[in-house]
Amino acid sequence: MNQRRWLVLGLVFLGMLVSYIDRGNLSIAATTIMQDIRLRPEQMGLLLSAFFWTYALFQIPAGLLVDRYGIRSVYAIAFTLWSLASASIAVSRGLPDIFTSRLVLGLAESVGPLASLAFIRANFKERENGLPVAIYIGGQTLGPALGTLLGSKLLNAFGWRALFAVTGLGALLWVPAWLYFAPSGRTDSTGPAQAVRWPWRAIFASPSFWTMSACIFFASYFWYFLLTWMPAYLTMSRGFSTVGMGQVLSAPLFAMALTNLLSGWLADRLVKKTGAIFWVRILFAAGGLLGAGGILLLNISSARPFLLPILVLCICSYGVFSSNFWAISQNASPVPMVGRTIGYLNTLSQIAGAIAPLVTGWSLGPAKDFRFAIWVAGLCPLAACVCLLAAGKNLSRLRDNLESN
Numbered sequence: 001m002n003q004r005r006w007l008v009l010g011l012v013f014l015g016m017l018v019s020y021i022d023r024g025n026l027s028i029a030a031t032t033i034m035q036d037i038r039l040r041p042e043q044m045g046l047l048l049s050a051f052f053w054t055y056a057l058f059q060i061p062a063g064l065l066v067d068r069y070g071i072r073s074v075y076a077i078a079f080t081l082w083s084l085a086s087a088s089i090a091v092s093r094g095l096p097d098i099f100t101s102r103l104v105l106g107l108a109e110s111v112g113p114l115a116s117l118a119f120i121r122a123n124f125k126e127r128e129n130g131l132p133v134a135i136y137i138g139g140q141t142l143g144p145a146l147g148t149l150l151g152s153k154l155l156n157a158f159g160w161r162a163l164f165a166v167t168g169l170g171a172l173l174w175v176p177a178w179l180y181f182a183p184s185g186r187t188d189s190t191g192p193a194q195a196v197r198w199p200w201r202a203i204f205a206s207p208s209f210w211t212m213s214a215c216i217f218f219a220s221y222f223w224y225f226l227l228t229w230m231p232a233y234l235t236m237s238r239g240f241s242t243v244g245m246g247q248v249l250s251a252p253l254f255a256m257a258l259t260n261l262l263s264g265w266l267a268d269r270l271v272k273k274t275g276a277i278f279w280v281r282i283l284f285a286a287g288g289l290l291g292a293g294g295i296l297l298l299n300i301s302s303a304r305p306f307l308l309p310i311l312v313l314c315i316c317s318y319g320v321f322s323s324n325f326w327a328i329s330q331n332a333s334p335v336p337m338v339g340r341t342i343g344y345l346n347t348l349s350q351i352a353g354a355i356a357p358l359v360t361g362w363s364l365g366p367a368k369d370f371r372f373a374i375w376v377a378g379l380c381p382l383a384a385c386v387c388l389l390a391a392g393k394n395l396s397r398l399r400d401n402l403e404s405n
Contacts, residue, residue: 020143045361055106056350082108087168134264145253152246289385291317296378
């Protein structure tokens with residue numbers, strides 16, 4: 001089982017990689033689709049946002065399914081559905097078709113992070129789960145990196161319809177491997193499913209609950225601004241070609257994947273040395289949020305030579321935050337509640353994901369000016385940093401209260 005868990009973790013990584021490629025394809029093709037089917041920026045903002053509506057709405061229901069039935073069959077069904085939904089955009093005729101496909105895509109992809117983190121929580125000890133979480137987060141970063149680089153080339157060579165068809169249908173090769181290797185049954189291995197009573201009084205009375213909630217909302221706004229509108233920013237405001245945009249944006253995303261792994265490994269080493277499970281990861285995550293605020297420099301410097309270093313700084317810094325934040329979230333939750341806990345935090349994350357493209361699309365206006373959008377996105381991780389540090393001292397107490405109630 002010790003070796004098998006790493007093999008399944010590899011499939012978790014690939015599943016998240018595919019998930020982020022599929023959800024990111026519309027961002028890559030946004031400028032081309034807007035021209036092809038005559039969409040205004042606010043309409044594209046609506047399409048980019050639609051994914052997050054159902055993704056957020058189904059986080060907690062998906063968490064209940066994962067906790068009740070386990071990850072094997074639930075994840076396989078969801079993966080198949082989202083791959084077909086993504087591929088269906090290739091035959092869409094206008095805004096209503098794309099809108100519907102994005103809603104289905106968000107519904108199905110809601111299972112992915114919950115199943116992934118539930119598997120890690122059940123199969124890796126607290127002192128060693130920094131690296132597994134970093135590998136899981138690596139799928140979220142390599143997905144946009146590969147999707148941006150290869151997707152821009154597919155888009156340039158064959159058009160946006162081929163982009164969706166190839167990536168959506170090709171991903172189905174993952175499903176047989178998952179069904180063969182993934183564990184069956186519930187992830188906590190405690191036997192028959194039992195109803196877990198949520199200690200609402202302990203939850204709502206905890207300042208850490210509220211500050212962690214605010215932290216993931218603000219941090220996610222920044223991240224989903226990057227994923228949804230940064231490709232269009234590079235082509236519309238900075239004058240890059242489709243292929244040039246893919247090269248510039250994929251470089252810091254690839255670097256972010258490496259940063260995830262290094263920060264997760266280093267955090268594990270420091271946790272083993274100090275025994276401070278929460279505070280080591282909190283300090284890593286807070287430092288990452290401060291670096292992510294560096295996106296504000298885009299409003300200060302318009303020179304192309306500074307663009308790539310700024311993107312590397314803010315995107316890699318967010319990687320340090322992300323891998324450590326989700327490790328913190330797992331450790332703060334009792335095992336039988338991890339699916340629903342992550343589901344709740346992901347719900348807030350996706351609400352931010354729904355708001356970010358809408359606000360950005362609205363703020364661009366006829367001039368397609370990104371300055372206001374970048375100010376908002378850059379201030380959000382700084383606010384998240386304050387919230388995370390405020391949450392830190394009470395996280396272990398919150399978990400103890402949940403386990404005793």
